[in-house]
Amino acid sequence: MMNKIILKEKLDLELSLFSGQAFRWKKKLNWYYGFIDNKFLKLRIKNNCLEYVCSDDWVAQDKVYDYFGLGIKYNEIFENFDDELSTVAYKKLQGMRVLNQDPWECLISFIISAWSNVPKISNTIHLLCQKLGYKYILDDMVGYSFPSPIQITGLTESEMKSFGMGYRGQYVLKTSKIIEENKILLSDFYNEDYFDSLKFLLTFPGVGDKVANCVLIYSLKKYNAFPVDLWVERLLVEDYGLNKKMSLINKRKWGQNYFGKYSGIIQHYLFHYKRKYNH
DNA sequence: GGTGGACCTGGCTA
DNA sequence: CTAGCCAGGTCCA
Numbered sequence: 001m002m003n004k005i006i007l008k009e010k011l012d013l014e015l016s017l018f019s020g021q022a023f024r025w026k027k028k029l030n031w032y033y034g035f036i037d038n039k040f041l042k043l044r045i046k047n048n049c050l051e052y053v054c055s056d057d058w059v060a061q062d063k064v065y066d067y068f069g070l071g072i073k074y075n076e077i078f079e080n081f082d083d084e085l086s087t088v089a090y091k092k093l094q095g096m097r098v099l100n101q102d103p104w105e106c107l108i109s110f111i112i113s114a115w116s117n118v119p120k121i122s123n124t125i126h127l128l129c130q131k132l133g134y135k136y137i138l139d140d141m142v143g144y145s146f147p148s149p150i151q152i153t154g155l156t157e158s159e160m161k162s163f164g165m166g167y168r169g170q171y172v173l174k175t176s177k178i179i180e181e182n183k184i185l186l187s188d189f190y191n192e193d194y195f196d197s198l199k200f201l202l203t204f205p206g207v208g209d210k211v212a213n214c215v216l217i218y219s220l221k222k223y224n225a226f227p228v229d230l231w232v233e234r235l236l237v238e239d240y241g242l243n244k245k246m247s248l249i250n251k252r253k254w255g256q257n258y259f260g261k262y263s264g265i266i267q268h269y270l271f272h273y274k275r276k277y278n279h
Numbered sequence: 280g281g282t283g284g285a286c287c288t289g290g291c292t293a
Numbered sequence: 294c295t296a297g298c299c300a301g302g303t304c305c306a
Contacts, residue, residue, distance in 0.1 A: 020301065114302040120289055121301085166287025171303085208303045229301040247281070248302090271301080 005050040005061055009070050012095025013045060016068060019272045021099055021218045023109055023122045024129070026141065033141045037063040038102065040136035040143035055138040068097045072223075077262045085239055086259075086266050089273035096272065098265050099218055103186035104179075105146040106219035111171050111206040113214075120164065127163040128152075152176040171206025178204060186220070194222045209249055217264035225264045226255040232267060235274045 013032050017025040025034040031042040040055040043064075052064060065071070074097075078090040113121045126144075132151045133144030153176045160169030178184070189197040197220060201212035209228070216225035228236070228251050236242040236251050246254070259266045 110301080111303095113300095115286080115300060116288080116302090117290060117300040119291095123289085161287085164288060166289095168287080168303095206303065210302060214301075227301075231301070275301090 001053065003052050003054075003059075003061060003064075005052075005065060005070075007045075007048050007050055007070070009072075009074065009097075010095040011045060011050060011068055011070070011097060012093075013043060015093055015096035015272070016099060019093075019096055019268065020118055020275070021214075021268065022101060023113075023118070023125050024146075028139075028141060031139075033138065033143060035102075035143065035145060036067045038145055040138055040145070042138055042141070053138070055136045055143070066100055069100055069221075070097070072265075074265070077265060081260065081262075081266065083259075083266075085273075086270065089269040092277070093269055093272060096269065098223075098268050100221055101219045102146065103189070103215060103219040104149070107175070107186065107201070107204070107207070107211075107215050108146075108152070108172055110211045110214045110218075111175060111204075112165060112168050114168060114206065114208075114211060116168075124164045131155075131159070131163070149176045149180040153180050168206060171204075175204045175206060189220050194224055197222060198225075209252060213252065213264075217268070223262045223264045224256055224260070226252050226259070226267050227264075228252045228255065229271070231271050231274050235270055 017032055017034070022034070025032050031044050033040070033042045035041070037059050039057045039059050041052050041059055043050060043052045045051070050064065052059070074090070078086060109121070109125055112124050129144035129146055132147035136143040136145065152172065155173065157169060160173060165172060189200070194216065197216055198212050201207050201215055202209070213225040213227035216222035217227065228248050232255070233248070233251060236255065237244050240258070242251060242254060255267065256263045
């Protein structure tokens with residue numbers, strides 16, 4: 001059954017799903033296949049509507065709406081912020097939304113992402129899901145749900161290695177154990193502020209300032225989170241005149257201070273713009 | 280508190 | 294085809 005959401009905000013699925021914030025979406029014949037609220041579905045844009053079809057389980061409209069953060073008015077954010085490069089990036093990448101992904105999947109995905117590259121990250125996550133996830137079928141596409149913490153704790157080191165996790169395998173295992181043993185619900189951090197959430201995320205092995213800020217901006221709605229990766233660092237030095245030697249944390253703080261309340265959303269535009277157009 | 284190396288591994292490019 | 298470089302960083306000394 002087809003579901004429709006009328007769009008008031010601009011939404012570009014290609015840019016939103018393939019700008020390096022999510023790693024598991026697949027495109028086929030104008031449909032984008034993936035998981036929202038842990039259920040397999042497909043999406044497309046048609047006549048200013050976001051259309052989606054679920055596989056087995058129903059996905060509520062507000063979950064899809066929320067996944068793309070459609071309640072946030074990007075026009076206001078960028079119009080109220082007078083900065084040349086941000087404006088250029090915004091115009092060039094209109095419709096790119098910062099996603100609100102599942103925090104657990106996001107945490108593990110970004111631990112895996114450290115010092116790696118997107119094709120490899122996607123492949124590793126895919127192998128993990130294929131091994132443990134629940135299998136869904138929609139049309140001729142197969143999807144595997146993201147495994148729970150307790151499922152991951154059951155894996156052996158050699159299995160982790162076979163997914164291509166490298167040294168990150170230990171981090172993923174340990175983090176899963178901590179979450180499982182302490183019955184931690186990452187969704188509780190929707191109600192905590194940025195600083196407390198950051199402090200807590202940093203206690204997990206394999207989670208440093210960059211990964212923590214990714215989890216905060218791409219899943220926990222902390223819109224002032226500001227991940228400083230290689231690209232953003234280059235951008236801050238080359239385009240905003242920061243001293244190369246400034247520490248990563250101070251670069252992050254500078255970004256949050258300069259770009260303001262929605263610095264994380266602006267960051268994502270600048271990040272993708274820099275990577276795509278301005279090597 | 281801040282700094283410099285080491286680090287699994289596969290994709291990518293010469 | 295193969296070598297060598299590089300990648301959405303983190304940890305530890």
